[in-house]
Amino acid sequence: MSEQKLAAEVRTEFGKGFARRARAAGQIPAVIYGHGAEPIHITLPAKSTTLAVRVANALLSLDVNGEDHLALVKDIQRDPIKQIIEHIDLLTVRKGEKVTVDIPVHVVGELAPGNVYNQELTVISLEAEATHLPTAIEVDIEGRTAGQHIHASDLVLPKGSILLADADALVVNISEATESAEEGAEAPAEAAAE
Known part of the structure; x- marks a missing residue:
């Protein structure tokens, strides 16, 4: 930054x-x-x-x-x-000083069809050099399927950064799309047809 x-x-x-x-x-x-x-x-x-x-x-x-x-x-x-x-x-x-900051977590990529994700953590605590703070941490969910989890320990941190959050903290949970969510998406289309 x-x-x-x-x-x-x-x-x-x-x-x-x-x-x-x-x-x-x-x-x-x-x-x-x-x-x-x-x-x-x-x-x-x-x-x-x-x-x-x-x-x-x-x-x-x-x-x-x-x-x-x-x-x-x-x-x-x-x-x-x-x-x-x-x-x-x-x-x-001061230049070179390490500071504790909360960095936003951004989810990128597309899941496998028929799956949804729930982002459990929107920020993650890191210790990083004050003059080299990341603007965000990206979590790639490309092609992931139901049952997969991304934990804080799975995040790719910028060079020189140290994870302060619990390594086992759940960041993203991936599950199957429920039928009620699919039915809710279809209902407006059916109403428009009538």
């Missing part, structure tokens, strides 16, 4: 009133913490920050008053209605 470069400004005001004014001015309030240092309260440009944090575990290279900070997005608070970003928590990291 490549790091996104953003210019940040240190903020000295706090509270809801300041946060509203900052968002109205196209800024997002944020805080950088970690490594035992005092938290740094900043504002980030809204448009470029929103684009940069679209992916899970985004890595940001911040210029805070001429000082460089490498930070990992740990939490994003969004407005429940408008879905705009209200605040971001950032964890300071």
Whole structure:
């Protein structure tokens, strides 16, 4: 994953009133913490920050008053209605440092005909280098048949990553398609014919 470069400004005001004014001015309030240092309260440009944090575990290279900070997005608070970003928590990291992250699991491929899959885990916990975080882990189900299972230990992890989840955790379960599901799919076609 490549790091996104953003210019940040240190903020000295706090509270809801300041946060509203900052968002109205196209800024997002944020805080950088970690490594035992005092938290740094900043504002980030809204448009470029929103684009940069679209992916899970985004890595940001911040210029805070001429000082460089490498930070990992740990939490994003969004407005429940408008879905705009209200605040971001950032964890300071160093190049080469290992961090614990939850990586999305994506299922790819087509099952053998007459089978369905149930994805039991949508994210998996890994320890990986902060500057080389994977955006997702892919699980290939191509041609698999009923009764097959894919466990966390079966996942192909990126180089240098360590699985933190239980190795026996079920990720994908493959079973036969039930008749009721097939009948439900046929029912609208029959109704349309009448």
